[in-house]
Amino acid sequence: MPKTICSCSMGKDxxxxVILALMHHRPLDEVVYCEVMFDENISGEVPEHRDFIYGTAIPWLQQAGLKITVLRSDLTYKACFTQIIQRGTGKGKLKSFPLCGRCNIQRDCKLRPIRQYMKTLPPGTQQYIGLASDEQDRLLRLRGNQSSLLLEYACSEADARNLCCQYGLLSPIYDFTNRNGCWFCPNAKLSELRRLYDHHPDLWREMLALQALPNKATEKFDREFKFSDYDLLFHNEDAQLCWFT
Structure with a gap:
């Protein structure tokens, strides 16, 4: 028999x-979460969000009687970064930092494992995707057996946040950002990078170590700057603050 699953990043949407499915007694056989990994031991989730996932969200979902499936790709960010390009102008170089807006990490380390898992499920399996009613551009990308309960119940991003708050399921990442992405995401805002620099220096050093590797296809972390440029920026900000105080 076909199943109904929800692809869940454990973000608000x-x-x-999942909450709407439970509230309205909609079919939901399984919640599928894919954890992108930085390397074999370090999660790609912002640490505060990972603690929330395993300490709050998954236990809540299990208590609600839902099956939880955690997927991880065989590929990690670091493995993708150090992969040798086999053809084209970058042949022989490290693939290095992913392109903004065309992130091969999302494709290879998140979407691919989910798609592979979907192939193991019965034909006709339905998939809920967490897209809010006010995300019209993204809703247009829904295909085949994919659907949005947020659209069906006219639930905007703000409504989704409020709903999660009511059930104690709002990740603490929303205290300092309005998005849910990996801590090494090239689309991260300056404020997110500053928080990583301030609160997770061990992860910051991991990125600086990658920046220092030779023979990379690109030195840029995002469209404009190297990761080391951000390190210098924050270091100088701290130095100026110390001088003024």
Missing amino acids: SLAT
Whole structure:
């Protein structure tokens, strides 16, 4: 028999989708979460969000009687970064930092494992995707057996946040950002990078170590700057603050 699953990043929109399914007694056989990894031991999730996932969200979902499946790709960010390009102008170089807006990490380390897992499920399996009613551009990308309960119940991003708050399922990352992405994401805002620099120096050093590797296809972390440029910026900000105080 076909199943109904929810692809869940444990962010506000996907968790609100699960809540709506439970509230309205909609079919939901399984919640599927894919954890992108930096390397074999370090998660790609912002640490505060990972603690929330395993300490709050998954236990809540299990208590609600839902099956939880955790997926991880065989590939990690670091493995993708150090992969040798086999053809084209960058042949022989490290693939290095992913392109903004065309992130091969999302494709290879998140979407691919989910798609592979979907192939193991019965034909006709339905998939809930956490897209809010006010994300029209992204809703247009839904295909085949994919659907949005947030659209069906006219639930905007703000509504999804409020719903998660009501059930104690709002990740603490929303205290300092409005998005849910990996801590090494090239689309990270300056404020997110500053928080990583301030609160997770061990992860910051991991990125600086990658920046220092030779023979990379690109030195840029995002469209404009190297990761080491951000390190220098924050170091200088701290130095100026110390001088003024």
